[in-house]
Structure formats: C-alpha cells, structure tokens
Amino acid sequence: MSTSRTLEGVVLAGGYSTRFGETDKAVADLAGTPLIRRVVDRLAAVTDAVVINCRDDQREAIQAALSGHDLEVRYAIDPVPDRGPLAGIAVGLEAVDREYAAVVACDMPFVEPALFEQLYAHARGHDGAVVRLEDGWYQPTQAVYRAESMARACEETLGSDDTRILAAFDSLDVVTVEEAALEGVSETTFESVDTPDDLRAAAHRLEEVSSR
Ligand SMILES: Nc1nc2c(ncn2[C@@H]2O[C@H](COP(=O)(O)OP(=O)(O)OP(=O)(O)O)[C@@H](O)[C@H]2O)c(=O)[nH]1
Numbered sequence: 001m002s003t004s005r006t007l008e009g010v011v012l013a014g015g016y017s018t019r020f021g022e023t024d025k026a027v028a029d030l031a032g033t034p035l036i037r038r039v040v041d042r043l044a045a046v047t048d049a050v051v052i053n054c055r056d057d058q059r060e061a062i063q064a065a066l067s068g069h070d071l072e073v074r075y076a077i078d079p080v081p082d083r084g085p086l087a088g089i090a091v092g093l094e095a096v097d098r099e100y101a102a103v104v105a106c107d108m109p110f111v112e113p114a115l116f117e118q119l120y121a122h123a124r125g126h127d128g129a130v131v132r133l134e135d136g137w138y139q140p141t142q143a144v145y146r147a148e149s150m151a152r153a154c155e156e157t158l159g160s161d162d163t164r165i166l167a168a169f170d171s172l173d174v175v176t177v178e179e180a181a182l183e184g185v186s187e188t189t190f191e192s193v194d195t196p197d198d199l200r201a202a203a204h205r206l207e208e209v210s211s212r
C-alpha cells in the first residue's frame with residue numbers, strides 16, 4: 001500500500017529531556033547519527049514529508065541534525081513551551097496538511113515503518129489507530145491519527161483537568177491494535193531513550209549487530 005500521499009510524519013521533540021541530563025536527547029548521537037535523524041530516516045519509508053514539533057530554542061540544532069535530508073521537513077514550534085506531549089501533538093498535527101499523520105517521539109530510534117503501515121490500514125475511516133502493549137499500556141506517541149480530529153480533541157483536552165494523551169481519545173474513534181496482532185514488527189520499535197544509560201545500551205546493541 002502506498003501511504004506517501006495521504007500520510008505525513010510528525011516527530012515530537014518539544015520535551016526538556018530532564019532524565020537525559022543537560023543536553024537535548026533529540027540531537028544526541030547514537031552510533032554516528034542523531035536520534036531525531038534516525039526517526040526521520042525510518043519515517044522516510046512511509047512518507048515524504050514530516051513536521052517536527054519542538055521549541056524555538058531547539059530548532060537550529062535539529063535543523064543541523066537533519067541537514068541534507070531528502071524529506072520535506074517543516075517545523076511546528078510550540079507557542080508556549082512545556083505544556084506536555086498532548087500540546088506537542090496538537091501543535092504538530094495542526095501543521096499537517098494530509099488526512100492522516102504517523103506520530104512518533106524523537107527518542108524512539110528503532111521505530112518500525114511496518115508498524116505505521118499496519119496502523120494506517122487500521123486507522124483509515126477512523127480517527128486513528130494505537131497499539132496496546134502486552135502489559136496493557138497504550139503507545140500514543142507511536143501511533144497514526146486523523147490530523148484534524150485528533151488536533152481538535154487535543155486542544156479540547158488541554159483545557160480539561162485530565163491532560164493525558166489518552167484522555168483525548170474519549171471523544172474520538174481511535175482503533176486499538178493489540179501488540180500481539182502486529183506482524184513483522186520488532187518490539188524494539190517501542191523502545192525510548194530516556195536516560196544516558198538507555199543511549200549507551202542502544203549503542204551497544206547496534207555495535208553487536210554490526211559486528212555479527
Ligand atoms: N511539545 C512538547 N513535547 C513534549 C513535552 N514533554 C514531552 N514531550 C515530547 O513527548 C515525547 C515523550 O516525552 P518524554 O520521553 O517524557 O521526553 P521528555 O519530557 O523530553 O523527557 P523527560 O524530561 O526526561 O521526561 C518526547 O518526544 C518529548 O519531546 C512538552 O512539554 N512539549
């Protein structure tokens with residue numbers, strides 16, 4: 001299935017990466033490639049356009065990390081920083097001009113394009129599709145959403161008491177896909193780099209793979 005005409009990418013990068021330390025994890029180097037570039041590289045298998053949601057003070061470093069990329073890259077800057085991932089999704093989706101968007105956090109360097117193809121197939125005709133992991137948790141920062149309806153639901157939810165991303169689903173028709181039903185998708189797709197230890201572990205694994 002060709003997704004590139006109807007699906008756009010949205011990369012969430014507006015957090016302060018406090019568990020990571022002083023530097024921005026979005027542009028942290030993993031085996032020679034910044035995390036956010038790895039994510040964009042993987043999105044390139046399903047789309048030719050991505051929106052990067054970040055703060056204004058991150059933009060220059062992210063642009064440098066993505067320089068020379070063939071995808072069309074646009075920036076959706078948080079008007080107010082630090083309003084949480086729900087706000088980041090809203091700002092990113094408002095900049096999307098295709099019907100659906102593959103949303104992914106900048107700290108998930110092993111994200112699998114095959115996951116987005118499967119989620120997109122489930123999402124068509126609905127407001128989105130999200131994976132429920134075997135432990136029962138949802139993965140709303142690696143999901144496919146109908147851009148307009150999810151952006152609106154996020155904005156409404158931001159004005160309520162419960163600003164979890166999942167709270168935005170209450171007014172939407174988002175399809176749940178069980179992790180066990182995914183085909184040919186490695187569970188590393190959901191790994192996120194939150195700490196310097198996570199980054200070292202990921203680098204170590206990549207080294208092992210390349211020396212095999
Ligand atoms: N726009 C925006 N995005 C956010 C915000 N908080 C988190 N995110 C994004 O949501 C995704 C998941 O968040 P976390 O893994 O908690 O990242 P983080 O908040 O930067 O890191 P910690 O400070 O260590 O929690 C990341 O891609 C973040 O960039 C925020 O306040 N605004």
Ligand SMILES: [Mg+2]
Nearest residue numbers: 015016017018
């Ligand atoms: Mg956080």
